[in-house]
Amino acid sequence: MSVEVEPIEADDFLVKVTAASSTQHRVTLTDAYWTQIWNGRMTKTEIIERSFAFLLQRESNSSILSSFELPVIQRYFPEYEGTAARWE
Numbered sequence: 001m002s003v004e005v006e007p008i009e010a011d012d013f014l015v016k017v018t019a020a021s022s023t024q025h026r027v028t029l030t031d032a033y034w035t036q037i038w039n040g041r042m043t044k045t046e047i048i049e050r051s052f053a054f055l056l057q058r059e060s061n062s063s064i065l066s067s068f069e070l071p072v073i074q075r076y077f078p079e080y081e082g083t084a085a086r087w088e
Helices: 031-038 044-056 072-076 080-085
Strands: 002-007 012-018 023-028 067-069
Touching: 002 044, 012 044, 023 044, 031 044, 031 080, 044 072, 044 080, 067 072, 072 080
Parallel strands: 023 067
Antiparallel strands: 002 012, 012 023
């Protein structure tokens, strides 16, 4: 399985997941959320990649929403922000 992240705009990214079935996802990561959780320690692209790795450990790529803002992950997986805040 591979995950490819392409910036579309400053806050929007296209994520392509290649697996048994390939999927595409549009993900938004605002500067406010980026600063709140990561305080600029990682690039937005790295955060999106790590977030998809987090999701793919818990569900198939075909179960991931096709379009979402990154904070939505916290609603489905309450451990997300605590885990993500420790990434380096």
